[in-house]
Amino acid sequence: MLPCTQKLSQLSWKPKGVILSGGPYSVYDADAPHVDPAVFELDVPVLGVCYGLQEIAWNHGKNVSAGERKEYGHAVLNVTRHTDAAPHVDVLFSGLDASLEVWMSHGDKLASLPPNFVTIATTANAPFAGIAHKDRKLYGIQFHPEVTHTAKGKAIIENFAVKLCQCRQNWTMERFVDTEIERIRAVVGPTGQVIGAVSGGVDSTVAAKLMKEAIGDRFHAILVDNGVMRLNECEIVHETLTKGLNINLTVVDASEEFLGKLKGVTDPEVKRKIIGNTFIEVFQREAERVVKESGGAVDFLLQGTLYPDVIESISFKGPSATIKTHHNVGGLLENMKLKLIEPLRELFKDEVRVLGTNLGIPEDLVWRHPFPGPGIAIRVIGEVTPEQVAIARKADHIFIEEIKAAGLYREISQAYAALLPVKAVGVMGDKRVHDQVIALRAVQTTDYMTADWYDFDGKFMRKVAGRIVNEVDGVCRVLYDVTQKPPGTIEFQ
Ligand SMILES: Nc1ncnc2c1ncn2[C@@H]1O[C@H](COP(=O)(O)OP(=O)(O)OP(=O)(O)O)[C@@H](O)[C@H]1O
Ligand SMILES: O=c1[nH]c(=O)c2[nH+]cn([C@@H]3O[C@H](COP(=O)(O)O)[C@@H](O)[C@H]3O)c2[nH]1
Ligand SMILES: NC(=O)CC[C@H](N)C(=O)O
Numbered sequence: 001m002l003p004c005t006q007k008l009s010q011l012s013w014k015p016k017g018v019i020l021s022g023g024p025y026s027v028y029d030a031d032a033p034h035v036d037p038a039v040f041e042l043d044v045p046v047l048g049v050c051y052g053l054q055e056i057a058w059n060h061g062k063n064v065s066a067g068e069r070k071e072y073g074h075a076v077l078n079v080t081r082h083t084d085a086a087p088h089v090d091v092l093f094s095g096l097d098a099s100l101e102v103w104m105s106h107g108d109k110l111a112s113l114p115p116n117f118v119t120i121a122t123t124a125n126a127p128f129a130g131i132a133h134k135d136r137k138l139y140g141i142q143f144h145p146e147v148t149h150t151a152k153g154k155a156i157i158e159n160f161a162v163k164l165c166q167c168r169q170n171w172t173m174e175r176f177v178d179t180e181i182e183r184i185r186a187v188v189g190p191t192g193q194v195i196g197a198v199s200g201g202v203d204s205t206v207a208a209k210l211m212k213e214a215i216g217d218r219f220h221a222i223l224v225d226n227g228v229m230r231l232n233e234c235e236i237v238h239e240t241l242t243k244g245l246n247i248n249l250t251v252v253d254a255s256e257e258f259l260g261k262l263k264g265v266t267d268p269e270v271k272r273k274i275i276g277n278t279f280i281e282v283f284q285r286e287a288e289r290v291v292k293e294s295g296g297a298v299d300f301l302l303q304g305t306l307y308p309d310v311i312e313s314i315s316f317k318g319p320s321a322t323i324k325t326h327h328n329v330g331g332l333l334e335n336m337k338l339k340l341i342e343p344l345r346e347l348f349k350d351e352v353r354v355l356g357t358n359l360g361i362p363e364d365l366v367w368r369h370p371f372p373g374p375g376i377a378i379r380v381i382g383e384v385t386p387e388q389v390a391i392a393r394k395a396d397h398i399f400i401e402e403i404k405a406a407g408l409y410r411e412i413s414q415a416y417a418a419l420l421p422v423k424a425v426g427v428m429g430d431k432r433v434h435d436q437v438i439a440l441r442a443v444q445t446t447d448y449m450t451a452d453w454y455d456f457d458g459k460f461m462r463k464v465a466g467r468i469v470n471e472v473d474g475v476c477r478v479l480y481d482v483t484q485k486p487p488g489t490i491e492f493q
């Protein structure tokens, strides 16, 4: 992964192929980033995805403009085969059906086909959804093969990487575990100690297990109760990690500190930064405690950061957009003394689950729904007060309890209840009430980069809504969020 502004002449190696990714700019913007034109002279296969396709078209005739219709989410791709063209033209979709489910996320479009290209795929809204150069292995696709909801996306990437670029498929999870354990041992040294930010979520549990294998008792796991955790979460996690996985875990109650700092704050990015900073302050204090108790130095902090946290939080090596600051990436303190160890930083959730299973972590832990570090604070829209947190927490608990009882937990990738800062009128026991609104969200995804809402049946919804309004004081309405990601995100804030 390199920034799109990378100069090829400065690389000490020659790539076997190049994939130009998507991006937030429009290629025709005055300040839009452009790829080094040397990419097209390398004589290796090139695949442009979305912005990457538009960049190829821009390089071959500048025929890109704003579309009349923006397109976010599901589309049907029709593959056009060219048996009369050079053999390479049809390789990208070889072995696949003529009609494919894909996901789009764009506002711009190719106004016409660049010279010497042919159309290899279309959708109702995008006449140039796939293009290939007649003579060279140069391809562009408007949809995103890298996301969960493009059903054959991996096969398309495989066709490009293996059939066209002739890459070898030698990356395996077993090799990843071995090299990571060795890397951790080399970084930490024979006596170094590490404290671990461990939430009980999949990512940090897997990272903690890896760390335990690498350095044993020199690893000290810390769970921070930030006052915005779910019902009984700290007790349950403590029990599972110490008893089930034999990890030495300390629970630190910092709930007053977090809630105190969140008082009066409503802006989502400010909430996220406060929470991220406070986490680090707690970890630095904990590191000092471990130093005192053990007599040895603690230089490192383990986090279960995944690649999507990085993608959405920071402009990674180039001109990408900050979507939201994940507490563990963009919320770090500038002057922090602890050095980060993040073994999962380039993995996606589905890969971490495979890794967790390989490391022998129990299935119910590996398949827990993700829960964000800023917790209920980004699910209480508006100011985060202990009272508001309690309402959201209770509604969330009911929703998840019913999902589990209906046997839907594994089918759904993530679900939660958010509390909206609006009031609606209701009638309860013949009395007028003027109370708040709960929004339920449940999505299906494997990579958490795109997501679709879960289609519950009416009977289930009626039961959940009835329980929430009856059992949670202060709530008189329940809504269900039916927005896909994109254009929505999974969390409200
Ligand atoms: N309450 C917490 N106490 C300590 N560390 C935390 C806490 N919440 C989050 N973290 C740290 O922040 C990282 C990112 O949080 P994130 O929610 O993405 O991952 P996770 O909790 O490990 O897994 P999941 O995504 O399944 O919830 C965690 O891996 C962990 O290192
Ligand atoms: O640890 C975390 N710290 C954060 O600051 C954070 N923000 C979002 N998420 C989780 O990331 C996934 C994608 O979420 P969004 O679609 O809302 O960006 C979903 O699984 C979210 O729950 C976070 N996790
Ligand atoms: N996902 C993308 O790469 C989007 C490209 C460009 N910003 C568009 O809207 O068309």
Ligand SMILES: [Mg+2]
Residues within 6 Å of the ligand: 199, 201, 202, 370, 371, 372, 373
């Ligand atoms: Mg979590």
